[in-house]
Amino acid sequence: MMKRISGFLLGLTLGVSVIAQAQTKDPVVDAIVKEATENSQLEKLGHELMDVIGPRLVGTPQMLQAHEWAVEKYKSWGISARNEKWGEWRGWERGITHIDMVAPRVKSLQGMQLAWSPGMAGKTVTGDVVIIPDVPDSVAFQKWLPSVRGKFVMLSMLQPTGRPDYNWDEFGTKESVEKMKKDRDALTIAWGRRITKTGYTSRSLQAALEKAGAAGILNSYWSKGFGANKIFGAVTKKIPSVDMALEDYGLLYRLAESGHTPKISLRADSKETGVVPTFNTIAEIRGSEKPEEYVILSAHFDSWDGGSGATDNGTGTITMMEAARILKKVFPHPKRTILVGHWGSEEQGLNGSRAFVEDHPEIVNNIQVVFNQDNGTGRVVNLAGQGFLNAYDYLGRWLSKVPQDIRKNVETSFPGIPGGGGSDFASFVAVGAPAFSLSSLSWSYGTYTWHTNLDTYDKIVFDDVRSNAILTAVLAYQASEDPVRTSREKSILPLNSKGEPGTWPTQGKATRRGGLD
Known part of the structure; x- marks a missing residue:
């Protein structure tokens, strides 16, 4: 009799567990995965940005064309977007380079x-x-x-x-x-x-x-x-x-x-185009309950122009665009405002994001979180706390809602050390805003595509980028809906190599007249 009762209780417990799991399954996360998997726009976005527009060197016509393209793309998805001027740059346009050895x-x-x-x-x-x-x-x-x-x-x-x-x-x-x-x-x-x-x-x-x-x-x-x-x-x-x-x-x-x-003949055409404006492209899904608090999806828009800027940072760019598109479609009224920042002139010193931080203290002071992606086409495998003492709490909670097949690849380290450079998240970390790098695996990034002539569309691994878009969208959704504001409390940093107390990175000033002074 006791065995029968024990079996009944065990079955009841398992049944309650299954019901609880079904009740806690999030339909928004399911919708994000479904949209990203069945209606992905990544290949189309990648082709239009990398093949049609091409590299996005600051000060070139292609950089301006990319900004205008992004605004129109966002508008086609029902997302408001604008190009926000932050400086000026030396204008330049690449032409033909042709080299022949004519002797011996x-x-x-x-x-x-x-x-x-x-x-x-x-x-x-x-x-x-x-x-x-x-x-x-x-x-x-x-x-x-x-x-x-x-x-x-x-x-x-x-x-x-x-x-x-x-x-x-x-x-x-x-x-x-x-x-x-x-x-x-x-x-x-x-x-x-x-x-x-x-x-x-x-x-x-x-x-x-x-x-x-x-x-x-x-x-x-x-x-x-x-x-x-x-x-x-x-x-x-x-x-x-x-x-x-x-x-x-x-x-x-x-x-x-x-x-x-040896004797060579060289033709190297290029054109100076005077002083041209530089922009950040800012897209916005307005918050329904706390519109003055912000979740920011971050990726630099510019590139060097040896290739077409595919993995640096075309993949980060289309990841954030795709995440925003999906969120607008499946969850159009987030609690907090979701901004997407496509920064200009990151390659010359994080200038676009530094300018945004300087120009928008009203946003920076009310940031819930920044997620930045900028190190190649690979799936995200690392998320560090950037020195924020309580980052483990909110990042851990949000990450737990990400599908297991994506979450299992991501190693976390807390509280971590605040990044002083390397990509645009550092512009926000320097002023104490919780900003994090979605760091991906290599795919021989440093050798074959980082700033090289081979950084082209064919190097993109779309399965990995699709995984990153899902990860970003779920994290942004969780951050926007979290009832609690994120903590900005900083950890005590370890001693540096000289045995001195570690210090938080200082805010860098944006260069607003590139190649002109």
Whole structure:
């Protein structure tokens, strides 16, 4: 009899548990997952932004086009959006870069002018290629300097190998791998000394070469992966600066070093467009009960322009856009206002988000939370507390509502250390607003897509981005509905490397006139 009663009670307990689970299952979360899975707009957004508009270098027409596109896209979803001016920038538009080796044989070469490089007014210039010499001292360099007139000068060291380290580790013998790395380290040190002996820094050296009449500057910032080079900005004012693929740069270097005097012809078109405005795009789903409190979805909108800015930060951008679209459709009246911030000029120093923090204390003082995504196409795997003492409480509660198949990938660490830079969440952390990075796994981000010529649509892993959109939407929904305001209490930071008490990051000031002063 007792066994029958025990069995009945056990069944009753299990039944109550199942009913309780059914009652606590959130239909809004289910709707978010369903919309994200069955009606995803990510591929379309990615194509329109990365393929049609392309890279979004601050100050270019493509950056303005992207801002206008985002506003219209949000409006088509019934979400109000605006472009908010925060500064001005040097306007510039990229044109054709074409490079050919014409001696000692003919070969078309791979390379592109750096951002903001001076153009050549449609002309093609032909000249010898020379290497910065290894001189005894700055006096000897000054004697050599006039010889650069009309020539293209190579400023990067010759890489001893074009194979990534992982390729060496897979196929090389232990002895050959160790020798390669030892030789590379020695060459790197020697090249640094070579530049120092000219009496200039790497930056001021280019100005000296320009003044001496060089035809152009050749660099190769290899990203240590097959075919990958990092493309940043030029410092020259009158002559073109070009980054070349490792393979072609090495070819020219070896020919010049061996006395075969390579000659190239170069056409590098670009156009200065004067002073142009810079913007943040701000989208808003107005809160129904606490409209003056804010949940902010954050991603920088600009990119470098070696590729099309796909994983830095096109994927963060479309993640936030998709999350907002889904929320507007399945939960259009959140308790708190949900803002989406697409920041300009993050790449030059978090300028758009810093300007927003400076310009909107009324919003910053009433932030419930900021979620930022900006490190590639991978699924989110880390969420740290950024030094906020009680972040474990509210982030833990919200994260518990995320579907298990997504939540299981996310490691948390509390209270963590406040980020002083790296991406736009840091602009908010610096003023004590609870802001967090949705940090994703690598997909070889640092080598192959971060600021490189290979950061293009085809590198996007849409399954991972879809997972991130669901995660973001659920976290934003939970944050908007939480009956409690988030705590801003800061933890006591550990001692720094000097044994001094750790200090909270200080607020950085936005650069509002880029390349103009």
